[in-house]
Amino acid sequence: MAKREFPSRRAPIFSSIPDEKWNDWRWQLSRRLNSIEEIEQVFPLTESEKRALSASHLFRVDITPYFISLINPQDPDDPIRKQVIPTESELAIFSGMMSDSLSEDAHSPVPGLVHRYPDRALMLVTTQCASYCRYCTRSRIVGDPTAQFSRAEFEMQLDYLRNTPQVRDVILSGGDPLTLAPRLLEELIARIREIEHIEIIRIGSRVPVFLPMRITDQLTDMMAKYHPIWMNIHVNHPNEITQELALAADRLTRAGIPLGNQSVLLAGVNDCVHVQRQLVHDLVRIRVRPYYLYQCDLVAGAGHFRTPVSKGIEIIEGLRGHTSGYAIPTFVVDAPGGGGKIPLAPNYLLSQSEHKVILRNYEGYITTYQEPQTYQSHDEMTCSFCRNKRDETGQEGLFGLLSGQADTIVPENWHALHQRSQAIPTELFTPRTSVNVRNCLPILPKIC
Numbered sequence: 001m002a003k004r005e006f007p008s009r010r011a012p013i014f015s016s017i018p019d020e021k022w023n024d025w026r027w028q029l030s031r032r033l034n035s036i037e038e039i040e041q042v043f044p045l046t047e048s049e050k051r052a053l054s055a056s057h058l059f060r061v062d063i064t065p066y067f068i069s070l071i072n073p074q075d076p077d078d079p080i081r082k083q084v085i086p087t088e089s090e091l092a093i094f095s096g097m098m099s100d101s102l103s104e105d106a107h108s109p110v111p112g113l114v115h116r117y118p119d120r121a122l123m124l125v126t127t128q129c130a131s132y133c134r135y136c137t138r139s140r141i142v143g144d145p146t147a148q149f150s151r152a153e154f155e156m157q158l159d160y161l162r163n164t165p166q167v168r169d170v171i172l173s174g175g176d177p178l179t180l181a182p183r184l185l186e187e188l189i190a191r192i193r194e195i196e197h198i199e200i201i202r203i204g205s206r207v208p209v210f211l212p213m214r215i216t217d218q219l220t221d222m223m224a225k226y227h228p229i230w231m232n233i234h235v236n237h238p239n240e241i242t243q244e245l246a247l248a249a250d251r252l253t254r255a256g257i258p259l260g261n262q263s264v265l266l267a268g269v270n271d272c273v274h275v276q277r278q279l280v281h282d283l284v285r286i287r288v289r290p291y292y293l294y295q296c297d298l299v300a301g302a303g304h305f306r307t308p309v310s311k312g313i314e315i316i317e318g319l320r321g322h323t324s325g326y327a328i329p330t331f332v333v334d335a336p337g338g339g340g341k342i343p344l345a346p347n348y349l350l351s352q353s354e355h356k357v358i359l360r361n362y363e364g365y366i367t368t369y370q371e372p373q374t375y376q377s378h379d380e381m382t383c384s385f386c387r388n389k390r391d392e393t394g395q396e397g398l399f400g401l402l403s404g405q406a407d408t409i410v411p412e413n414w415h416a417l418h419q420r421s422q423a424i425p426t427e428l429f430t431p432r433t434s435v436n437v438r439n440c441l442p443i444l445p446k447i448c
């Protein structure tokens with residue numbers, strides 16, 4: 001089979017636009033479509049889409065001429081159309097729905113900065129995007145043109161980073177950082193780079209997908225001054241991979257920026273192992289490494305996009321072993337309530353005994369692996385890496401149990417609840433050390 005050519009498309013209404021304009025990101029941004037009248041010049045809208053577009057309090061709609069051109073005008077179920085054109089389903093309420101499903105606000109020590117994990121922080125640098133995904137997990141803050149971060153807020157974010165030495169990885173997100181004014185973007189990157197303990201800067205952006213013309217040589221030359229910079233893009237369906245995106249990805253990777261892809265598992269868009277296989281194959285062809293496949297968040301407006309979690313596991317089952325390891329993302333559920341990303345995968349470990357594990361492969365072939373009889377664990381006392389390990393107090397979790405920093409993780413009030421018998425001395429069932437789930441501090445055994 002011959003290699004599929006990546007398409008390059010322009011909807012007929014844009015056919016007379018001169019190339020200099022079409023390829024100018026400022027022109028694309030200023031000509032974004034958002035009203036029924038504008039969109040209907042490209043394709044006829046369904047009744048449901050029209051009613052959604054007329055609703056008050058609708059999450060912002062804006063689509064670049066480039067991206068809307070990728071929609072098949074004849075197909076109301078087009079996978080790109082569903083990502084950017086609202087339908088009435090978006091207005092529906094569903095059980096479990098939240099506005100801030102990842103509890104990011106609770107993890108914000110200063111406005112716009114989310115510090116959820118020990119060594120990395122997310123910086124929300126803008127509320128603006130090149131186009132707006134209907135399932136946006138940050139629709140509570142994104143899209144409002146009057147709600148921008150102020151200078152003072154950027155200073156607070158930078159101060160927090162300077163004063164938090166365990167952060168070694170800063171992720172610029174938003175909104176879309178690549179929609180920032182070029183000078184402000186460079187200033188932010190340069191100021192973060194000045195902080196001694198920040199090792200890597202990451203950018204999360206859908207601009208290469210919505211507005212690939214923004215990836216100019218000037219932009220990549222600027223970013224290359226502040227290496228190491230990594231970037232995650234956001235492609236959900238193979239139809240989004242065009243000649244223009246391939247060129248943008250080529251410019252970024254040539255500038256030394258490794259590219260990953262984060263996609264969201266969306267009903268009716270990419271909840272199909274064949275679509276996902278095509279997607280990951282096309283991504284590696286343009287040198288983008290699939291990174292995460294996200295379970296859709298419990299965010300208002302996204303109910304109709306949700307799939308059962310089992311769909312994601314089925315997709316990974318259909319990828320692992322069947323195709324290049326490089327092409328396989330990690331399927332994650334970002335836990336509601338701020339639990340963070342939880343990876344899920346098919347089970348390959350069927351059973352285990354003292355000296356043997358029983359495994360199955362992607363074809364269902366079942367085999368055993370003989371465990372070593374004489375394994376000597378490495379010595380923490382002589383290992384210089386162990387001695388210099390970064391402080392993660394309170395966030396060790398299960399790893400804390402494995403490494404001996406705690407014996408149990410106990411829900412709050414668990415001890416009190418289980419002290420039902422007066423006859424048994426407390427010491428017999430109170431662990432030596434334990435981690436309280438609420439504040440993650442060791443609690444001392446209580447003596448009645």
Ligand SMILES: *Cc1c(COP(=O)(O)O)cnc(C)c1O
Pocket residue numbers: 114115116117120121122171341
């Ligand atoms: C996803 C995320 C990160 C980065 O997680 P990685 O697994 O390192 O890619 C950091 N902070 C927050 C709040 C996140 O949601």
